[in-house]
Amino acid sequence: MADTLAAGSLTFNPLYKEVKIRLTRGLAGGEWKPGDAIPSETRLAERFNVSIGTIRKAIDELVAERILLRQQGRGTFVATHTEDRTLFYFFHIVGKDGSRELPVTELLSFRKARASAVEEERLRLARGAPTFRIQNVLKLGGKPVVFDEITLPAELFPDLDELVFGGREGTIYGLYQARYAISVLRISERLSAAHPSARAASLLELAPDTCALVINRVAYTYDDTPVEYRLSWVNTERHEYLSDLWKNDGPK
Amino acid sequence: MADTLAAGSLTFNPLYKEVKIRLTRGLAGGEWKPGDAIPSETRLAERFNVSIGTIRKAIDELVAERILLRQQGRGTFVATHTEDRTLFYFFHIVGKDGSRELPVTELLSFRKARASAVEEERLRLARGAPTFRIQNVLKLGGKPVVFDEITLPAELFPDLDELVFGGREGTIYGLYQARYAISVLRISERLSAAHPSARAASLLELAPDTCALVINRVAYTYDDTPVEYRLSWVNTERHEYLSDLWKNDGPK
């Protein structure tokens, strides 16, 4: 009785929307962690006192949003940032020849800083909130292609330091997820073109006065909470930014 | 009997996939035109000899791909390029202040030409196939922001000429759809940064040596057939390219 859905919800959402909200709440709250299987559809149907079809419809939407992952015969799993499938979803730089590979990230600098005006706005932070500011060079085929500056709200990444960041295994978003229970679910990017600074140009091995692609990224987790701001400079002599709208069927 | 699905399909797709294929075939073949309502779910269920749930699942996917549009109480409609919803889906330039408006397109030149090597490859054309090449300037807030060069396979646009193109009502993709029965369903864009040509710079009111954003777009219709190649130069002093992955819930 305590868990019956139909009652108690003051906003009159359809049942499957309520189920979706409750599942999302469980995911955001850590009841099921990345890589875990959530309970089977049968058990969820019992728990929420709805039919299995209603459960399926809720899960359908979470799968479409890449938050969950279904596998016939095995179960339904919380998506992780260690699956090939997910990796390319957040990395859009491809070779002009069509080649796709994951970058090797080299840490340049790690320091604490106060949020700038732009960062405050994008990350919805208080004035001068403490942040970490991390610079990287991303290499493809051994050559530098992207120069990154990442800004993180210090509050969300308690014990982060240069060693933790540099010593991680896997991707940066994998680190957020594994160590800080922060899952990046969505990113929004704004692109423009500009001359890179002298430092950026030299890091990217760009001749003086060459143009670079500028990417302003904000990464969001549950409830559209921003968790990372990232400014990237891309050498587009041999690479491009791919925006595919949309081949989202995913593999298999 | 003639229309029973389960039989006859040599590839063992699920029923709803077969239904989806047949619906797509009807759409591509012009049985239902943009803006038309397709038959009701009940009638489709009778016609294909499957349950209504199977029909719904097929339509679900076509709606997710923005090929169809459902409206409770009214019916299910073939998407058109005249709906506000659709318009911004293919136009990604936004003001840095967050403003979103549709551009005013001004025709600069219209001529016939042989496909270049790049165009042949992107449009899957034979060597030196005849094409139309159209240049435009797109204005936002009265100021030029984008300089376009569109390449179209002449074969697909039989009687196209400068008057038809310039005299259209609505958007360019609206013209393709209304006059040539070509619906753009998906685009793929590759972005880079470069110095614009002197002509492009002057059209975009860019100071010499300023950088511009370069967009390589290919537009596809049913069956992933490419129908348009477009090279755009963007003045990113006051505007940006927005890549939102993904807020695809759509309005309402």
Place this chain on the structure above:
DNA sequence: TTCGATTTGTTCGTATGTATT
């Protein structure tokens, strides 16, 4: 290897709610 239990995938059918005309 085989078998059985478990889990998701597909398909059917039915009933009722809600929006539109």
Place this chain on the structure above:
DNA sequence: TAATACATACGAACAAATCGA
């Protein structure tokens, strides 16, 4: 008001994949 259309929800049966005994 009545008819029609899509939306939600339920339940049942079987198929297909997975995994461990």
